[in-house]
Amino acid sequence: MHIDETGKGVSKIGKHGTEDLVWDDIRAFLAVARAGTLSGAVQQMEVGIATVSRRIERLEAAVGHPLFARHQSGYRLTEDGAALIPRAEEMEASALALTSGLGRDTAVSGVVRLATAENLATGLILPALGRLRADYPLLSLEIVTDVATVNLHRRDADIALRMVKPDRGNVSLQRLGRLGFGLYGAPAYMATRPAPADASRFDQDALIGWTDAYAHLPAAQWVERVLKGRAPALATTSLATQLTACATGLGLAILPHFLARPRGLVCLDGDLGLDQTIWLVTHSDLLQTRRVRAVADFLRALVEDRRGDLSG
Structure with missing residues (x-):
């Protein structure tokens, strides 16, 4: 990525290799992808719906493909849109690194979609969530508990705390503890x-x-x-x-x-032979994004703090 004369990031990742993409368009694309709606993206970016919509249309024109399927319930990534996510997040990481290098505040913000079991959500995560909110007030967390239908490889969620070890997909695994x-x-x-x-x-x-x-x-x-x-x-x-x-x-x-x-x-x-491993599962493309790292660190610390209670 380079910076143009207006101070906005651009990158030549268009379909034909000749389109300069404005960084604000990439930001809008990521915001809509994470929120699933224009209104959700607006809350993250603090601009109007018309502006976000215009930036998405401009980006789609630049890459030569529709990036979202518009539904009554919101925006869903097309196959081309999903393919663009990792490259867009690379640009995001570069932008964050640049502002960090300039000594400017790069507060963790955005939406993280966490998939977990209902019992872990209500009994473990929610009672401690105030700590995460206090550390990262600009971070928004979505908790999905119907984990049977969640597939991180399809980007249904960014990160998961679960007891079933995935056997495929572009994910990173970490064993955190045992659930007794x-x-x-x-x-x-x-x-x-x-x-x-x-x-x-x-x-x-x-x-x-x-x-x-x-x-x-x-x-x-x-x-x-x-x-x-x-x-x-x-x-x-x-x-x-x-x-x-x-x-x-x-x-x-x-x-x-x-x-x-x-x-x-x-x-x-208390020894039924039914204890399960608690896995932290992260989409590999998101391992280095600040918002996902913040949630991952919170979950690691939480399971460690409650290790005795969880294992029994």
Whole structure:
């Protein structure tokens, strides 16, 4: 990238190699790509919607391809738009490095889309999110909890904290810790529970399990084995529902230690063989962007601080 006579960054990355792209157009492109809407981009750039729209149209004319598919719900990257993202972010990184070198403030800003499990979002990340907001007030975080449908390689998210290790895609992996699980019951349930002759048997227990759509989960398979053909007392589609059901005394449930213990639940077995690795997954093209690094550092520190609670 070089700086033109107006002081705006330009770079020859057009389709034909001859179009000078204005840096403000690239900024608008990245803002819309991250926000998904013109109004969201406006909030990041502090310019009018007409200005952002004009810059996107100018950039599309320069590269010779539509970069977004316009939908009623917002803007979605086309294949050409997605291909342009890494190169545009290289320009962004160069611009940030330049202003940093000039000693000017390069505050972390923009939108980071984080994919994670519902239980990690509500029980781990959200209670500590004030720390991230205090350090980076210009940073906006989007948390996506339907992780089963999120693909970082497709750029559905920028970064993820999850228990399933991706086996493909242009991503970087880091093992942060372990999420421990145990079999828990409420004190009220335990007070009336028939004492089994064998502590490892649960023939007379009410068990809370998962619906058939989640039968592939290790916890669901464990419950299925223990039930031996019996129906569960309750089957749900979320861990949050199981936690509440267990706390109200409806039966035994397999729960993460860090969620069950603060609720005063009693652990019958803390070594079920169901513990999971916590992975930090980052799109490789975004590893060096300041906003994603800030979120990654926050997540690493958070898991480290809560390591004992998470592993149990």
